[in-house]
Amino acid sequence: MCRPIHIDALASYWHRLCDPALDENLLWLRVGSTSEKLLYLESGWGQGDILELPLHVGIIILHPLRLEILAYLDRLLCKPVETSLQNSLTTASPERKAHLSTVINLGQKMADFNLEKKYQEQEETFFDDGREIELLHFIYSNPDIETIRNSPTKVLAAIDNFARTKKYLMNVGEDKGRIVADLIAEVKPEVMVELGGYIGYSCVLFGDAVRKAGGKRYFSLERNPEFAAVIASLVDLAGLSDIVKVIVGSSDVSIKRLHASGDLKHIDLMFLDHYKPAYTTDLKLCEELGLITPSTVLAADNVIAPGNPPYLEYVRSSVEQKKRATKFGGTVNGVDSRFADKTANQYLKREGKAQLDETRVGNPLLIYESKLVNSFEPSGVPDGIEITRCVGVETS
Numbered sequence: 561m562c563r564p565i566h567i568d569a570l571a572s573y574w575h576r577l578c579d580p581a582l583d584e585n586l587l588w589l590r591v592g593s594t595s596e597k598l599l600y601l602e603s604g605w606g607q608g609d610i611l612e613l614p615l616h617v618g619i620i621i622l623h624p625l626r627l628e629i630l631a632y633l634d635r636l637l638c639k640p641v642e643t644s645l646q647n648s649l650t651t652a653s654p655e656r657k658a659h660l661s662t663v664i665n666l667g668q669k670m671a672d673f674n675l676e677k678k679y680q681e682q683e684e685t686f687f688d689d690g691r692e693i694e695l696l697h698f699i700y701s702n703p704d705i706e707t708i709r710n711s712p713t714k715v716l717a718a719i720d721n722f723a724r725t726k727k728y729l730m731n732v733g734e735d736k737g738r739i740v741a742d743l744i745a746e747v748k749p750e751v752m753v754e755l756g757g758y759i760g761y762s763c764v765l766f767g768d769a770v771r772k773a774g775g776k777r778y779f780s781l782e783r784n785p786e787f788a789a790v791i792a793s794l795v796d797l798a799g800l801s802d803i804v805k806v807i808v809g810s811s812d813v814s815i816k817r818l819h820a821s822g823d824l825k826h827i828d829l830m831f832l833d834h835y836k837p838a839y840t841t842d843l844k845l846c847e848e849l850g851l852i853t854p855s856t857v858l859a860a861d862n863v864i865a866p867g868n869p870p871y872l873e874y875v876r877s878s879v880e881q882k883k884r885a886t887k888f889g890g891t892v893n894g895v896d897s898r899f900a901d902k903t904a905n906q907y908l909k910r911e912g913k914a915q916l917d918e919t920r921v922g923n924p925l926l927i928y929e930s931k932l933v934n935s936f937e938p939s940g941v942p943d944g945i946e947i948t949r950c951v952g953v954e955t956s
């Protein structure tokens with residue numbers, strides 16, 4: 561069964577896709593749980609066109625070059641043009657081939673998401689509306705609470721259960737969480753820092769992994785005191801209070817204080833998952849304080865959804881490029897204008913306008929090797945973790 565959809569219905573997303581610098585645009589169509597097939601439409605369509613798409617089709621719009629997902633429209637109905645990416649590969653230019661291969665890999669990975677594990681849909685207001693305290697009541701009223709106590713795995717299962725059956729939670733989730741947990745087992749950090757703790761999902765998962773790997777301290781930096789209290793409660797329930805320290809306050813202020821007090825002398829592994837525009841400014845702050853040295857590893861969440869072009873640009877730059885770099889032209893209240901308003905204003909209601917020091921230069925002499933690991937949000941939306949290793953420092 562098909563339903564025609566006027567292309568103008570996609571206008572708001574389409575406008576965001578249109579980039580005069582690009583001569584092509586891709587629209588991805590993910591056929592829902594029934595067939596898990598990926599199809600795509602290539603350019604050549606615009607205002608006034610009518611598409612007919614089968615029922616149960618979800619749409620993911622990708623920025624063709626930066627692979628950013630601009631929108632995920634569940635249940636928008638259209639009909640795909642039957643052209644395969646593989647066919648395009650045979651005639652494509654080398655640059656386009658490389659791009660399409662990445663898209664194909666991403667597409668194949670998308671089919672791997674287990675829909676049974678999917679979190680509830682993300683609503684317009686999806687945090688800071690009382691659900692974090694609701695989560696505590698949900699967990700502590702579980703008749704099996706005594707079997708959950710001191711078990712990080714069971715605490716995580718209880719959080720996932722809430723997010724799957726009650727309300728969405730903005731956790732890193734099982735799939736991306738595994739990538740970082742594996743990284744912890746490999747790096748064996750003595751000291752790990754996370755920026756943005758929310759209700760403690762990543763803190764419990766990674767705090768446990770750090771302890772298992774022989775580490776000493778996991779700092780969870782969370783600005784919202786209510787969320788921090790939830791983290792502390794669940795960390796205690798999981799039996800991780802000996803290794804995890806929850807630090808309440810804005811990440812930059814907390815980093816400076818921990819450094820000044822001598823509690824934080826070096827970061828072995830850092831998980832960045834807080835205010836997206838603050839990833840780069842906080843990394844540069846850590847560099848300036850000498851907390852990042854060769855051997856430090858960074859894992860940055862959400863670099864695909866919602867995306868973080870300034871951060872990716874920075875960690876993928878060579879020393880020469882960093883030295884030459886002039887500040888990106890456009891900022892709005894200190895926030896890089898490449899961020900969508902929704903991302904830039906995510907905490908506006910509670911925290912007011914962001915105050916970011918975009919003039920920080922960091923330590924451009926640090927040499928990074930960086931790569932994207934594709935995965936999924938717990939809602940099934942494709943996302944990725946950028947893993948960056950500091951591998952050296954240039955002497956001049």
Ligand SMILES: C[S@@+](CC[C@H](N)C(=O)[O-])C[C@H]1O[C@@H](n2cnc3c(N)ncnc32)[C@H](O)[C@@H]1O
Binds near residue numbers: 761763787810834838
């Ligand atoms: C996506 S959530 C973190 C999820 C968590 N890492 C997990 O996977 O379980 C982002 C969190 O960062 C916090 N946050 C945002 N900006 C911050 C800042 N500048 N300093 C500290 N925390 C911040 C928010 O309050 C929110 O709880």
